[in-house]
Amino acid sequence: MTKPVVHVDHVEKIFGRKSENSFKALDGVSFDIYPGEFVGIMGPSGAGKTTLLNVVSTLDQATSGKIEIAGRDITMMKQNELADFRSAELGFIFQDFNLLENLTIYENIALPLSLQGVASKNIRPLVHQVADKLGIKSILGKYPVAVSGGQKQRAAAARALVHEPAIILADEPTGALDSKNARSLMETMEHLNRHHSVSIMLVTHDPLSASYCERILFIQDGTIYKEIRRTEDQAAFHQQILNVLAEFSSLDQA
């Protein structure tokens, strides 16, 4: 049996001091993601999706519980170790693109490699290779302001991918895109997952984006409420997701 690339075990996250105004955003969350999996995290606004992603991505610290990524326990790591770990093992895609607008697309994509001290002559082919995969080769010399939202998000994906991280973490990557660009980005991510075995953890509240995943964890009020797995085609999975969400809202009204 293969080892999971992400192993989350009874994780709790409490915001605020342990006084009356503290708030439990995650309450005993456990799950695994295996290599090559494409896992979605869904739930209503305020359910704790971003909190979960931040904790898994080492940007925030869990209050208790254990998180292992690529076999390493991140809850024990120090600041600098965490930074190095992020730069080596994780790739990020955020809703607001998060490209550095004063660097060209090329420089943005090259940054993770530069940071790891990859020699200049090796950086170039790697950047071109990943840009080719994502279909943004023609805009490498441009600055982010000069390209479209969809291209920016592809560039962000390229940057997340270029150093071959253990897993890609995406928080609402389609949130700022129109439906055409959103679809195209999700197709690309699906392609990367299928054909290049990239592991992806995707946070979204958009059912259509979620329908590209293989497995979806629904969370509410900081706990995993339900887990579904894609068995048939995408359209059916989409419908299945919508059904679960409907369940949620009826639960809310109850």
Place this chain on the structure above:
Amino acid sequence: MLWKLLTSSMRKMWKDYIVLLFGLTVSIAIFYMFQTLAQNKSFLEANALITSIVFVFHVGTFILAMVTIFYIFYATSFILTLRQKELGMYMTLGAKKGKVTQMMFFETLLIGFISLIIGILAGIGLSQLTARMLMNQLNFSGEGFEAFYSSSLITTVIFYAILFMLTAFVNALKIASKSVLDLVRAPQQADPVMRKGWKIFAGTVISIILIGVGYYVMINMGTFLHFGVIAAAITITFGTYFFFMSLLPFIIRRLKSIRTLNDKGLNSFTFAQLQFRISQLTKVLGTVTMLVALGLGAMAASLSFYHNIEIQTSLMYANDVAVYQPTEEQLQEFKNWDFQEKNDYTYKVSDEGVYFLKDDLLNNPPFIQQFTGNMEELTRTVRVSDPLPLDEYSDTAETEERMISDDWATALRSELLATSRIFGDRTIYIVDETKFSAIDAEIETVTVGRLENFTEKSVALEKIDEHNQEVSLAYTGSIPDMTGSKYENYTSLKAIANGTIFMGLFLGIAFLMMMASVLMFKLLSSATADTSRYNMLRKIGVRRSKLSASIYKELFLIFLFPGLLGFVHVIVGMEMFSIILIEPYTKIWIPILLFLVIYLTYYLLTVQMYKRIVLPKKS
């Protein structure tokens, strides 16, 4: 209600407000400090070597006022950038435009008022501190200088009150003239404007030519004189602005295009930040350079006056010390001194004459400063070589051949200090052994020495002057005001120069602090906009220490270029003074050190404040 919202969001943006208050306060403090001196006319005129000193300070006030006006307008428009998005939001929620405009007006005034109070208090403290420090260092009593000077206080208050009123109006007008949508869509960061290649090339060429012409004129100031000062000021100022518009962006673009360099670590980011920053800051960097040049120039020029005193006195004296009837203690002490040369001469004193033994003088002829008659080298150090074949010479001899020759007279007067100050109206003789032993008086000696380092022995030299005065008391019955020693000459020249130096340093320090705070404020006021970049870098796994190093590097380069160029301007500019000073570059390291200390302090302060703004807190 609105006020409550305002104060609460002011608390949220306190870092920005601290930067703003700091920037305004520093400007006010420096302006006040400068005025304490500039307006104290009686102090200026009583203490300056240069007659046009009041004019110099008027020009200084003008330059400082111009810089301040731009600075204050920029700084207060910063309040607007901080605020406008929020004000727009209130308006979408139904706040009246008139109300919002009014709020902007009063907020600007309020901030101005607070900084005026703190600024003036800081200014009084700063003037006091700077003045005391300089006076101590210079041994300058500085009577008449007052850190709390009411007319300067009034000028500063009026100047800033008008400025803040104006800027409050401008801010209010800007708010009033914008639609709600304009406000809500807070100004996006402008993308770095890439200037066309040929423009950069042309600018670079113009910059080099202008600066080159200016330097040429300064180096050859002797031929151009007054016209030269004006021509150099104009060409160098414009050349400097062109430098920052073209040459510097060109250099950075070149650096960035070196792939192996750009691809290394965070370099691509650091260079990009730098490139962006410089395109934003061309005018500021140009201004800072010129202020550095003025401030450093003022300090260097005044200090070179100071050090010229030592050189000037050395033009008149070949020896540094002459002691009559040295005590046993003094002779012991001399053993530890670094003498280039030390000679003893014996003499006798009778009621009507002073007799120096010829053989002593001939055996160890003293050095004197001989006038050359040419301007390049005023005097030359030579050993007296005039022969003394006769048995007696004097300064009142009837025949020409028995008169003491010019060189020997110079030696006796300037090096042995054998003048009426010590010996009253006795005649000075040089006599041979036979005549000398026939005189019925005690044999005495005078020790004359040339030191390795004159200024280092100033305490002891002062004592020796007192000792010589006592010797004179025994010979003449009264204590002379002076003995005519090199040390006396040196201190009296220094006392005159001290006032000028004090002013030069004061002026220089004010300018340097002003320019550094302009730069600092400019950098810090755009820092908030950079926060998201640093935050993103942290997310993708850049260590805090690397981010910090990138900040150090970027800000260092930004501080470096104006500092360096201003410094070169001064080094070349000092050549101008070679027409009035003997060696304008003597000990130029002192103003340079002062400059480096001030500059470095500001650099480190900026880095620290910048880091506090852009880097996430340490957890």
